[in-house]
Amino acid sequence: MEFIQNSWYVAGWSKEFSRELTKMTILGENIVFYRTEAGAVAALEDRCPHKLLPLSEGRLIGDDVQCGYHGVTFGCDGNCVRVPGQSVVPKSAYVRSFPIFERHNIVWVWMGDEDKADEALVFDLPELSSPDYAPHQGNPLHYESNYLNVADNLCDPAHVSFVHPTTLGNPEMEDLPIESEINDDGVVITSRWTRDAPPVGIFQALANFKGNVDRWQYYIMTVPNVAVIDFGSADVSENITYERRAEGVHIYAIHFLTPVDEYRTIDRWMHVRNFALDDKAIGGNMNDLFNVAFAEDKVILEAIQVEERRPSTRRPLRIAIDKGSNLYRRRIDELIKLERSTEDKNLTATN
């Protein structure tokens, strides 16, 4: 399977990186991460070119990684700095190094052509820098499922009534219409309003609504790998609109998708909320509340992956609520084609 290479992917929260050698697989490639003595995150191909031992089995010496088999040593730019037993370091002694960008306690790695690693392309959300909103980083979710299946789920306001009936959905929403569009930046937005209905389980737990609420769900997918679910509720008496939604109980649930390989995905989620800004306990509460829902998604997404690997001659059924997911997948296909054609041109140019 092909992945989009020229993109920033989340490697982890800042607190996951230290002076320990930490191995990770992203887009099928093994990478060893560590912090330099100055605190920057470094990322190297996790395979010594000599006997193929993963460098993560070796040790950190200053800012360099020494292979655990014969001591061949690489700097954080990937260049070899020492080959024990000889004075000359051959030119072919190097490992790939990966561009890294760190902001808002999030560490991103660029998986594609190094020349294209533009920091201006890293996803940002103004509310992450706003004093009116507070962030909470959740636990990484490990799915045995392709990232496209996980992304489908994050372009899909309809599934919550059936998959998450006690937390994020309720029967009142089952047949409500859904809007989907792709904007000029290639962002897929799928939305639904549920007016004058009881609050769903999570908002009953987090807020103190006394009667029916208006509820919005905007699933905003920045292709390929960042889903923002902009959702919230307000008392019906407020007659809330999208523009005034900061007046309601408002949450951005951000999901950063990182494909491990064709069949596994890590979904790192965080919340940015406009309430209980100083409540230190709320993070744990939100973990507990949302992990109920995420466990429900996990069963679904992994069962689907198993089925996708079984032979079938039948074309899948497509229905009205799929529009967001269809826009997303079409955009992915376009980006992969684009990337492939650019590579072809580069190959031609260098020949």
Add this chain to the structure above:
Amino acid sequence: MEFIQNSWYVAGWSKEFSRELTKMTILGENIVFYRTEAGAVAALEDRCPHKLLPLSEGRLIGDDVQCGYHGVTFGCDGNCVRVPGQSVVPKSAYVRSFPIFERHNIVWVWMGDEDKADEALVFDLPELSSPDYAPHQGNPLHYESNYLNVADNLCDPAHVSFVHPTTLGNPEMEDLPIESEINDDGVVITSRWTRDAPPVGIFQALANFKGNVDRWQYYIMTVPNVAVIDFGSADVSENITYERRAEGVHIYAIHFLTPVDEYRTIDRWMHVRNFALDDKAIGGNMNDLFNVAFAEDKVILEAIQVEERRPSTRRPLRIAIDKGSNLYRRRIDELIKLERSTEDKNLTATN
């Protein structure tokens, strides 16, 4: 591997089916079973055509199954009755449904062309309806082995001396001749008489013989999947014959073979006996006695399956006692060829 599709296969004992959604794999196909409110067993393809989630992950609403992801709902005939979020149900929204037949507390499923699902073809044994015989349904045996290997074992009176020396065989039988034939109905019958020998372990435990017995073994294989072992013993003084065998201690051991896939088989066995008709404890006793023998078979059949998957350039050795198994396998090949040629004709006819 090809299976015979146009055949009834045992899906389970009646008590295994309820208002719970129950998943099963038969001939490599995933099927969800449940009972309707009226009590009939329904069987549907266990995969929603929308996002491929197994329907067994959903829920039963009346006699319909609702998919657990987006609520697409199917009746027990396989037709879609609801697509949430839209009023029109597309024609392509259906799942396959499987014909079911239930009798003698046994549930059968038809895996082939629905038009050919003739209930007159379901296996029956007159003694299952006779007041002179009592049935006992055993626990399902799960073998990690192809059903042909399991069937070989059930056309094979010779193996008991070597595999089951403490229960079903003894050394006196090792070199006795075996008769095999295939009758006009395509049933393979393999038989052996052991005259004037000590009773084998199981008959020592179940009956009260004082001296030597005459013993018969008739392995009656209804191709592809029902093996009846008609066996028993009588005191030598009775000079028993096959026609008068109801005067001896007589058991039909019926084995219903259901291929899970190429490498796994469920063998559901039951006994029909002409003694201890009202003894409620005997079922448990027979489970205990026979499970010793079945555990011995399991080791053999699974070790053979492992070997079959290893490369070999050598043709297998064929010996005299294989005749029943050879007749069975030849009949299987004929039926598969016949099925394939009929399919080809149908394809031609519809083109």
Add this chain to the structure above:
Amino acid sequence: MEFIQNSWYVAGWSKEFSRELTKMTILGENIVFYRTEAGAVAALEDRCPHKLLPLSEGRLIGDDVQCGYHGVTFGCDGNCVRVPGQSVVPKSAYVRSFPIFERHNIVWVWMGDEDKADEALVFDLPELSSPDYAPHQGNPLHYESNYLNVADNLCDPAHVSFVHPTTLGNPEMEDLPIESEINDDGVVITSRWTRDAPPVGIFQALANFKGNVDRWQYYIMTVPNVAVIDFGSADVSENITYERRAEGVHIYAIHFLTPVDEYRTIDRWMHVRNFALDDKAIGGNMNDLFNVAFAEDKVILEAIQVEERRPSTRRPLRIAIDKGSNLYRRRIDELIKLERSTEDKNLTATN
């Protein structure tokens, strides 16, 4: 993957073979071993040609093996001696038998053409018969790694500084030069002297050196499968030479490599030492000391195997210390080519 067939491989220590049927996989072939009533080791193809059951699931009757399914019985020469149910034994009823040679409590099996099984080719070491040296047989090491990777490690004095810093290596040795050569018998010898340095951990534990020592390491690889590491230390004042090394603390560590299949290897190691000849406890001590080092090797060798199975387009980096391993692998390639060309000739001759 191709193995060298025409070679003696170690099947185990003498004490591992008894009247029990013992199964083993060598070069991907399943073999059943047992001792005859006279005490000789016999080795047969572990697969009955009738229904493919491993003979190791059967039983030993005198010097013959009876298959556990239908009682087909083979002598220790592989010829069938009985087929129950018939008086004639077909010519095609046989299993392959393997030549065996036992000496110094080591059992060898010949995996190739039986006509070429020359006992003069079995590896020997004069010190195994010398009263001045005492042997100790260690526990078999099971590596999930190809034997070539294990062999690399045994042609490689350089890795000890990095993999075994507390037992077999120390930093003083990291950059010392290594000599490698292949002699007229095709034996690869890789050596290093470390003069006037502290003794490494193992010699601190086994001997009583008071100051610096001279240390020699000779890695002597008899292709394809016997590595002798001739190593030792002597007080610097002795000005030790290779010819006078018996005057120092001297150990031969012999490693017999037996490929299980392409991805697994058994390394049976033994030590032959010139000190503590009558010390019965030293075997256990040496197990404890060396198993620390072998556990370190296991991590490395298995991680490399995992990497070798991942796709790569890059050529491995070759460095100065690889010379011994390169000579070994080139010799392996030559022997495989030679074997293949001889087979081709034989095929031509018999056609």
